[in-house]
Structure formats: C-alpha cells, structure tokens
Amino acid sequence: LAKTTQPISMDSYEGQEVNITCSHNNIATNDYITWYQQFPSQGPRFIIQGYKTKVTNEVASLFIPADRKSSTLSLPRVSLSDTAVYYCLVVGYGGSQGNLIFGKGTKLSVKP
Amino acid sequence: GAVVSQHPSRVICKSGTSVKIECRSLDFQATTMFWYRQFPKQSLMLMATSNEGSKATYEQGVEKDKFLINHASLTLSTLTVTSAHPEDSSFYICSVTAGAQGGQTQYFGPGTRLLVL
Numbered sequence: 001l002a003k004t005t006q007p008i009s010m011d012s013y014e015g016q017e018v019n020i021t022c023s024h025n026n027i028a029t030n031d032y033i034t035w036y037q038q039f040p041s042q043g044p045r046f047i048i049q050g051y052k053t054k055v056t057n058e059v060a061s062l063f064i065p066a067d068r069k070s071s072t073l074s075l076p077r078v079s080l081s082d083t084a085v086y087y088c089l090v091v092g093y094g095g096s097q098g099n100l101i102f103g104k105g106t107k108l109s110v111k112p
Numbered sequence: 113g114a115v116v117s118q119h120p121s122r123v124i125c126k127s128g129t130s131v132k133i134e135c136r137s138l139d140f141q142a143t144t145m146f147w148y149r150q151f152p153k154q155s156l157m158l159m160a161t162s163n164e165g166s167k168a169t170y171e172q173g174v175e176k177d178k179f180l181i182n183h184a185s186l187t188l189s190t191l192t193v194t195s196a197h198p199e200d201s202s203f204y205i206c207s208v209t210a211g212a213q214g215g216q217t218q219y220f221g222p223g224t225r226l227l228v229l
Contacts, residue, residue, distance in 0.1 A: 032216075036218075036220075041203065041223065041225065042222060042223060043116075043118075043205045043207070043221050043222050043223045044156070044205075044218075044220045045220070046113055046218070046219060049217055087155070087156075089218075091216055091217075091218075092216070100146065100158060100207075100218055101158065102155045102156040102157070103155060104155050105155055
C-alpha cells in the first residue's frame with residue numbers, strides 16, 4: 001500500500017489559489033490518486049480523482065507528474081468555507097478496494 | 113456518486129450498554145462497506161470491512177467481539193458497539209465503494225458521534 005505524506009497545515013487568504021502537494025513514492029501501476037475534504041464532525045467528501053497528468057472539475061484541479069510519485073490539489077480562489085482538512089489517498093483499482101489508509105491530512109485555514 | 117446515510121447522527125449512552133449504528137447506501141447496492149473511527153483531531157482509522165452475506169474483516173487491533181458488524185443486505189450495514197466504555201467515545205463513519213470506471217472511490221456517510229458516559 002502506498003503511503004502518503006502531506007503538509008500538516010497550510011494558511012491562505014480568501015481569493016488566493018491554494019496548492020496542496022502529496023507525495024506517494026510507492027504508488028503502484030494500478031493505483032489512483034483521490035482527494036477528500038473533511039469538515040469538523042462530518043464524513044469526508046470526495047473532491048477529485050486522477051491517474052496521470054491533469055484532471056479538472058468544478059471545484060478543483062489535480063496535477064500528477066509523469067512519475068506519479070506526487071500529486072498537487074489546486075483550489076482556485078479559496079473562500080472561508082474551504083477551511084477544512086484535506087486528505088490524499090492512493091487507492092488500488094478493482095480488487096484492491098479495501099484498506100484505505102488515511103494519512104494525517106492537511107489542515108487548510110483560510111483567513112479573510 | 114453514491115449517497116450514504118447514517119443513523120443516529122449522535123448518541124449518548126451509559127457505560128456497559130450496547131449501541132447500534134446503521135449505515136445505508138441510498139442509491140447504490142454495496143456489497144462492501146467500510147467502517148472507520150476518528151478520535152478528536154486525528155485522522156480516520158479503518159476498523160473493518162463489511163461484506164454482504166459474509167463475515168466482516170477486521171483490522172489489526174480491532175476486537176471483533178466488541179464491534180459487531182452485520183451486512184444483511186446490499187444497502188444496510190450495522191455496527192454494534194457492545195458493552196461500550198468511555199474510551200469508545202468517538203466519531204464513527206461508514207463508506208461504500210463505487211466506480212465502474214477508473215479507481216474505486218469511497219463515498220462516506222455523515223458520521224455518528226458516540227459519547228459513552
């Protein structure tokens with residue numbers, strides 16, 4: 001199972017772009033990279049998932065370099081409501097669906 | 113994505129009693145569900161994998177006789193904390209796996225806050 005490493009915390013201001021990087025040096029060929037957002041006393045919420053290069057949806061972008069040993073979640077123009085903990089997970093496709101190991105996550109604090 | 117609900121959202125019980133937490137997959141038939149526990153200011157810890165129609169698979173260090181899991185249908189898994197003690201007070205979260213294309217994505221319930229007095 002690929003272990004992930006993220007910064008413990010990040011600070012930002014409203015309107016700024018925030019990039020959170022996650023390292024996963026032992027990622028396997030079949031692994032996908034998934035990011036979750038968690039607010040206090042709530043279950044994690046799926047943000048974005050990718051395998052390589054770049055993925056973009058309505059809330060974020062995910063950049064994955066060619067070696068796939070890291071990934072960067074990009075949140076454009078953050079607001080106060082984006083203050084949360086963000087988790088990066090590496091999950092195997094198909095049969096490797098169990099044992100989701102959550103790292104410590106990155107606590108993002110957005111200030112006015 | 114899959115919609116997952118949990119009931120109750122919070123529960124307070126006396127030490128020594130048992131508490132049942134329900135996890136429902138509302139729009140997706142889930143042969144597998146996962147149960148996590150999260151203590152304050154800590155990350156989620158996987159407790160067990162709930163398999164429909166068969167025994168659950170528990171992570172190392174999780175007592176199967178204390179945390180009883182039943183996955184009787186494709187839309188319902190229950191976690192029963194037996195003889196609860198104050199140290200069992202935590203935030204319990206379930207999830208289902210969905211995704212025919214690409215990587216398996218976990219969709220989480222809203223969580224259940226358990227406080228044991």
